[in-house]
Amino acid sequence: MNSNQKKLQQLIKDQTLTLTDEELFLSSAYQKYLSSMAKAATGRYRQGLQTLMEWDASDGAGLAYTDNYKIHINAGNSITQSFPSRMLRSESLVGMNGHETAHLLFTDFTTLGLYLRSMENGSFYPEEPSFDDQYQESCEEMLEAVHERDKAVCLTLSECASHISNILEDIYIEARMCDAYPGFFKQGIELNCLRMNELMPSLQSQIDNGFSDFAIVANLLLQYCRAGTVNNLHGYTGPYLDYLEDCVPYVEESIYSDDVKDRLHASNHILGILWEYIKPMVEDTRDRLKVASEEDAKNLLNEILGDQIQGVAPLPSGKNGAMPKQAEAGKKAQSANPPLQFSPQARQNIMSGVQDVVTEEGDRIQLAKTSTILEGNNPGITYNHQYLGSGYEKSASDLFRILNSVATEKAEEQYQQEMTEELQKAANDIHYGNAHTGIHVTVNRMCSVSDDLVKAYQSVAPPLLRASKRLQKTIAPLLKEESEGGKIKNLQFGKRLDTRALHHEDGTFFIRTRLPSEEQKLAVGLLIDESGSMSSSDRITYARMTAIVLYDFCQSLQIPVTIYGHTTPDCEAGVALYSYAEFDSIDTSDRYRLMDMSARNGNRDGAALRYVAEHLSKRPENQKLLIIISDGQPADYGYIGTEAEADLRGIKKEYSKKGIILFAAAIGSDKENIKRIYQEGFLDITKLEELPKNMALLVKQYLK
Structure with a gap:
């Protein structure tokens, strides 16, 4: 190894130690790594699929989304950056990549688009909700307002339905993904699931910070769907938990189903249960429509709900309910996969697998369990992991390989810069x-x-x-x-005689030994x-x-x-x-x-x-x-x-x-x-x- 090679090796070591998360996760090598995972999962259904990375560490920055053609991930998001080690941060990004890939594989964008647009136009799809208990009266009030095609009602319900259906869809597609590709994405998805629940504001904190009633129940619903528990550190016992408990049966029925209409059916009933909490939002929307356009009022409502409901990103859908061609391919891919078999087993399945990973990284905020929800016959929502193998065990080596690749690239760039400076100095002299x-x-x-x-x-x-x-x-x-080196034979002149060549008639009797030349x-x-x-x-x-x-x-x-x-x-x-x-x-x-x-x-x-x-x-x-x-x-x-x-x-x-x-x-x-x-x-x-x-x-x- 010459001096230049030694210098480059030292530069690589230095770059490996000083390489930042932003440089690593935004590198072309890391983007290719995530893209290869997404392509492997989607196969022929997603030609040209790419995972694109960006960096936005500002407050309220998004996590990840898909536009049906590419997957976009913000590597500087608060969830990923909350993990204490680069290995876990990488796993978090892999999990987000898996989540968006799952949408491309298992989400029926056409039906979701039809669902939301039908509601905007004054009708419930696939059918109107109905109850045989105390919610029937409020449900009839909601249906009457929708039938009148009250624009404020339809816009507000559509936005609320979007968030509720997204919660149910997110849980469903993550479970499908963990079951279908446990080696690639399972650990990252579960890490993010656990971390999001840990970082979710407590119920009392949401109340103190002025969250809307609907957003509070939606957050409780999201926590419950992810882990079968809610963050109730202060022992709240009010109506929010009662509403949540009444929503749980609809959640459990839909989350086990491969038919998206079952989740839309559940979303409609959850809207009926929460109508009393939605009505104040309708009045706010009505006031906004007096001074703003329909689109502006809708965007503002979505922004408010997005700030208060944690971890739910909007799903893409085509205009007028039409699904883009790439999404149509995703729908075909969904039908090509065998249905996922759920069963309401112990809730600890999702928590125990992840807890082993984070144990060595430091203590975690433990969620306070709510007895009124967890006791009794409600088993909660859980993933049923059928896979019995060891899973993908090379995630660490993958990260180190990419880290070394990026460090090598940076070191070579630095080396070339130094070489250019030396060449320029020689030119000046x-x-x-x-x-x-x-x-x-x-x-x-x-x-x-x-x-x-x-x-x-x-x-x-x-x-x-x-x-x-x-x-x-x-x-x-x-x-x-x-x-x-070697021996040169058949020479006509020389100091050494080759006795084996004495029979040569041309006089080539001599031999010479040539030493190796370096x-x-x-x-x-x-x-x-x-x-x-x-x-x-x-x-x-x-x-x-x-x-x-x-x-x-x-x-x-x-x-x-x-x-x-x-x-x-x-x-x-x-x-x-x-x-x-x-x-x-x-x-x-x-x-x-x-x-x-x-x-x-x-x-x-x-x-x-x-x-x-x-x-x-x-x-x-x-x-x-x-x-x-x-x-x-x-x-x-x-x-x-x-x-x-x-x-x-x-x-x-x-x-x-x-x-x-x-x-x-x-x-x-x-x-x-x-x-x-x-x-x-x-x-x-x-x-x-x-x-x-x-x-x-x-x-x-x-x-x-």
Whole structure:
């Protein structure tokens, strides 16, 4: 391991220790990790499904939602960030990913959309609620108001129904998901379930903070659905618990059913039970409608309920009850899964599995159980986990792998930044001669490579790499023989006689032992003209192809290679150098950087040539080969004609004395001028398609 590799390893360790949650969870690696989980669960029903991460740690920031096409998760949400370790925070995000994936698989968006729009238009779907007890009178009052199509009543009921149906739907789809994919999502879903209940304000706290009566009962209902218990630390015994107890039978009937209409039926009856608490909200909506539009009044009511009812996010639905195509696929996926078999078993099933995970992380706020709800024949709501296997046990290693990947990416970026600074310092220290007085040289090097460049390379490289491999086969055995040493037989002269060859009639009787050679004989530099004229006749394309072949050829044979492009900056005097491949680069992205090569502005060849020649001259190899690919003479402000030619001849002569062999490959119309400048180092490239092969053969010649 050389010093650069050791430096990078240390940078990776440092980044692993200092990497923040925001950097980790918003990284492309982590998003791909969650996306792969969602895709694995949805299969062919969700082509192109992605999980997108964002960061919003402000008060009241959302958790997660799906728009039927993508899953959006806020990694900075209060639930996730309340966990004490990064491992648990990651599990929380996996759970949210599983929750939204469950909606895509198991939620019937068409029926839910029809349900809410029917209520807005003055009718109950799938049927009107009815009671045979004390709630029948208030139910009839509610139905009468709806039949009159009172806009305030319909809007308010629709918003309340949305939250109630979401509570029931959330519990149902989470249970389905835990049953269908216990290895992927079960632990994260249950962790979030437990944590949300822990963070739910106590009943008395909600009363003290002025929560609406409807929101208080909805929160109690949500807590009960999640864990069969409510947070009643202060021992409240008032009517809220009575209303909750009357809602429980409808909840239990619907939560076990795979038919969404059963949950909508339960929601309608819960609205009838809570009508007395909904009526004050209707009057508030009526007042708002006098000064605001119907849409504004609806949004304000939804915002108020959203702030007070904890952990319930709106479900997407198409306009006019129509379901988007992606949601239709989710409905098909739902029917393709076997129905979940529920049974009202002990409520501790959901709590015990999670409590083991959080025990080592510190004490938890324990929920106070409400005897009036839990005692008697009400068993509560629980998940029936049929799975008997060990579940997915690699979540920790997954996180560490992603953490290391992100840390490596950041460390490599930092390393590349430091390398660019060193290259720029070297450029500043070079004396470029009188011809370049006042000219500034800027070294450009990408710290990270985009996916687009990687894909572009992968699309064009295969045939070029095959050409490189064919050229390597002819030289690799010679290099191997030289590095390993051995005996050279059948020599006509020598100090040692080979007795086994005395019968040779041509006098090849001698043998010599060659010791292994560890010294590297050759280093290669490639400098490519990126002036605007290189766009003509695909010259820059063939130059890029040459760079790909030459880089692979040298890398495969362990020949140190550096590749630069050069042009002039926009609207100013100077030289812009583009570092594509470096001698000491230890990442694997230089090959992708080559795809950034393009025709740009002018060309001030002398300064660029001196920089790369100086860069190459510091190498320890015995031979140093510098190849220039150009389509014409230098062309920059104050740098053209005989003065520029004299500068280039002087640079070539100067660095020839330092052991640098220079060749100029001319691919443009100014071949005679380039030949006059570089003389014996001139290569006439008539057929551009042969340029990559010819450059590799030139390197091969000096390897021998």
